[in-house]
Amino acid sequence: MRLESTPELDAFRNKVRAFVAEHAPGVKRHAGVRAPEPELMPAIREWTAKLYEAGFLGIDWPERYGGRPDAHPLESFVVAEEIARARTWAPVGAASLASAALIEFGTEEQRSLYLPRIRKCQDVWCQLFSEPEAGSDLASLRTRARREGDVFVVDGQKVWTTNGQHADLGYLLARTDPDAPKHKGITAFVVDMRSPGVEVRPLREITGTTDFNEVFLDGVRVPAGNVIGSVNDGWRVAMSSLGHERSGVAARGVELFGVLDDLMRLAGDREADEIGELAARVQVNAAMIGLAQSRMLAGTEGVADALLGKIFFSELNHDLVEFGVGLQGTDGLLVEGDPEAVAGGWWQDAYLYARAFTIAGGANEILRTQVAERGLGMPRG
Known part of the structure; x- marks a missing residue:
């Protein structure tokens, strides 16, 4: 696997990072794929429209709808990573999924109606x-x-x-x-x-x-x-659009490095062996993301790549936040909002939410069966 940055991609990353620092609507309060409070929606809509206007979203769209045909294939991953690094809001909703379906299968009338509205975040x-x-x-x-x-x-x-x-x-x-x-x-x-x-x-x-x-x-x-x-023919439409949902995977690696940094500060000099094991798994998760990106660029993606990545990430994320709660001893029983809770109860909320990652997008038990059948060619049980 070779997945090295380029000067052009580094310059793009710096541009995105500066843009996020200037325009992002603040730090997310909770971990995971969460819905914002209603009062946050106007700011998130404005933020999303700015990302499209700056050319950071919809990069792979047709040029006539705002895409850039000369863009590096990894630019969308860079944007997702920098949003995750800032721990701010990614665009909410399923517009990226819907736009992929409309671009590939929609009528010209549908594209002309919905795609400009997506870019302005007029529709969630x-x-x-x-x-x-x-x-x-x-x-x-x-x-x-x-x-x-x-x-x-x-x-x-x-x-x-x-x-x-x-x-x-x-x-x-x-x-x-x-x-x-x-x-x-x-x-x-x-x-x-x-x-x-x-x-x-x-x-x-x-x-x-x-x-x-x-x-x-x-x-x-x-x-x-x-x-x-x-x-x-909706099954084909849905499966094709789901296949375009890749950039969020890149954000997962950055998110886990952030959780690991917080965990190390929480642990101090304690539990070095356990922290080391978790740190190694975070590095493996990043390597799996890099491998998936490398295969994407080479056109050699395997049917099990995304499935294995989701399984590994979701179970590692759970273990990280569970360990963080455990480090707090009896204070781990406190809840979000308790004035005595570490980090305002962020760890408790993240732990309660962590199981959602093992279910959303397909329960891990089901995905393991799919890896066996589709990736390894094993007979159906």
């Missing part, structure tokens, strides 16, 4: 994929969309919808042919979250915050012009 998007019985096995989704003239009428329930309470638009998967095999007969839609029949119910989590939501769709009328791609 949410991802309406997962359901109560279709999470890791997404193709089992049951939300139905039946055609009635020029509209589709949608009925069903989605869950684990991050930022659903802030979203203007949703990137929806619904079943349009119930008789087709489960990976067929699914269609992708743009749905207006203010439509009659859309109800967003926040889910209060063990952390005490509300990051996820249930979304109920009761007779929601979606114009046929809001289909992304072709009817009954």
Whole structure:
């Protein structure tokens, strides 16, 4: 593996770092992929629009929509890393996922309407994929969309919808042919979250915050012009757009180095052996990210690369924050907001949230099976 920086990429990183320092909307209070408080949304929308305007987001879009064809393939990773290094807000919502689907499969009318609004952060998007019985096995989704003239009428329930309470638009998967095999007969839609029949119910989590939501769709009328791609081809649309979600992986390496630094300060001279083992694993995580980037540049990505990276990161993140809570002794029982809690209870919140990383994006148990079957060619159990 060779993944060395270049003078041009170093200069770009310095430019991004200075921009983040000047314009970022403050440090995030909590670890993980969290939804901001409503009062923070205007500042985050403004920040997101500035990132697009400066050419730091949408880098790989078509030039006519603001992309830069001469950009280095790793620039989007650099941006994600510098945002994570500053511990500030990355753009919230699923706009990057939706834009990938629109650019590859959308009509010219859809691109002309939605892409400029994404760049100005006029629309916050949410991802309406997962359901109560279709999470890791997404193709089992049951939300139905039946055609009635020029509209589709949608009925069903989605869950684990991050930022659903802030979203203007949703990137929806619904079943349009119930008789087709489960990976067929699914269609992708743009749905207006203010439509009659859309109800967003926040889910209060063990952390005490509300990051996820249930979304109920009761007779929601979606114009046929809001289909992304072709009817009954939504599985291909979704899998393609998910394949574009790479830059967040780079941020994970920077985040864990930050947690490790905090852990070392918390430990002082204690527990050197355990800290050393965790530090080695953080370095391995960074090497895995580097390998994935190297393979991406070379066009030799393996089907198991992203799966193994997610498993390793999520379990290491859990072990880091669990160790941090343990170092506090009985004070580890304190909660966020307690005046006696270390770092305001950041470690406790991060520990409670850490299990989410092992489930979101596919439970690690399911992903291990996928690694065995798809990466190693082992027979289905």
